[in-house]
Amino acid sequence: MAANGASFPRRSFLAAEHYGSAAVAVRERAVYAPRFWHPVAPLSSLPEGSVLTLELLDLLLLLSHPPGGPPRAFLNRCPHRGVALLPPAAGAQPCRRLVCPYHGWTYDLDGRLRAAAREPEFFDPFVRSDWPLTGLACAVRASMLWVAIGPDPLPLEQQLDLVVQELGPELERPRVLLASLERDLACNWKIAHDNTLDDYHVAIAHPTTLHRQQGPVRHYRHRFAAHTNLLATPVAAPGHGGPAAAADFLTFGAPPWIHLLAWPDGRLALISFPPRDPGRCRMQVWLLGDPSQQHRGQEWIEELGAFLEEDRALVESAQRGYASGLKPGPAHRLEGRILHQQALYARIMGLEEPPRSDSA
Template identity: 80%
Template structure:
């Protein structure tokens, strides 16, 4: 569901969102709301599932997305594919969970030996002539999911009618343009679990009000003074842009910008002038837990710097961990959220989108 009326009415300041309240605390602790998010909100969007460089041609990668077993494959000479990781015969996973892609030519079910190629077509079944009913291999392909490549990442949709990916990333596409499709490889990554609802983690990463206070020696040094902040809002994505001064440049030289995008369902993209791109996402685990997932992508020539750069990200993310887990306890205790600051408009923007997609319009109610 797009937001044309919201976007058309919004100027660069996003001021109309200043009249909206924050989502009420009950939406962060309600099991029925969490189920609605899985059934209505998450299927509306595409989900980044792996860096493209992590899935070489001739390999397969089993993983989970929102408790669904997925199997990514990359047939030689063809585009990557995404399937449900289950044999159509009796539902057994074709490959067990793994931390990295596995080279393979065929996918063989460990239960009854049904054998598939990396394109999802059944190539053989044990004792084919002995099925009770007439049997045709073409009737039993793997169940395929929509899969796309954007920003050197693989995106998968678990819904039947997802928003077009270019709409979901509207402002990212506008601001980065062709630079978004610059080839990148995975330089470094980190992953952990946060003891908070995903919405608290997402809100926090959209919160430009806390940066100078909570991250004075880490993120604030990257983003610089609040007076230099530039904000933009589109139908689905918003942006904080901050200048990065160049050493030795004249006073009149226009500084390149460090870009921080917030996008649904729970993702953030950071873009540096040197071509680095970081994805931060918070896929939910259960009502009070989510995953923190970070991929740092860049040019292969930057590989030696990857670990140092990911440590810079880890420094402020560790500071945020204490804040979001404390906020979870506050929301669980019956908090009524206070007034929104002008530097919290990116939170309000994403919350308005969330409310429309889930059907939880003001007055917000966990019983809707």
């Protein structure tokens, strides 16, 4: 694995054109996003016998958890005429059957059609098994539900390669949602992703928040795998009746636009920046931990929110700077994690030539 000062496939940043082009955004939806799995909700937020509706990259999704079975993911649309089976809701809802509000087609939580109104009157012979809900690949990892929107995604274990290597069985310790937050950011998702990978700015931009958590730059340790990278910084962890022991606070960056933070006390935070349009993205943060830590969830999410709010001003300013015709400056060694993820992005997107303008 590469360490500090390693040779990177890229030595310069992506050109500014990639941060505001509508044509690039369309290609990302068609080529880049379908290659990966997307975290969409904590497993603890979808009890057995319930459903959850949400939106991902303009797709309306429906998550279900059939009793005694694994969670499932579907497009939230009836195969008959495309109407959503359920409207958007703030959280999971108890549910035994899914009934289309348009024509009454009724599905179970496994996505099988159980009944359609006036079945004998269809023009052609009607076979229920021909009309299941459109399913999407769904997996559980790190107590989160992950959904793949493409037909041939990279295996999730490969997408999270370094996370799996570093955390091992600890990654799969059952956790519950302690707290969450969401914010709209007026920037391209790559600006937000780059910023969260940017170890050059922490001591300068976050002196009283994140820098206190991560400590002196001289103690930073980096690792790079095929798809994921890591910044590890030593922190004090409570000892067992003795002095504090040294442990690492781990910050992983992974495609397509996600970050996973792991504390020595077993907490995990997952941050995602799904795009809305070329100039906007949605920041989603889920804080997971042991049920015994729930009383501190609000305190901890506010600590996360403090430095993320500092970052909001920076990324929105950077978006305006990129839109003004900026040619990005030289890359610093503490920006190596940005170069790592940009090289992966460029390879998948086939960026051998600068993008053509939208008017070309």
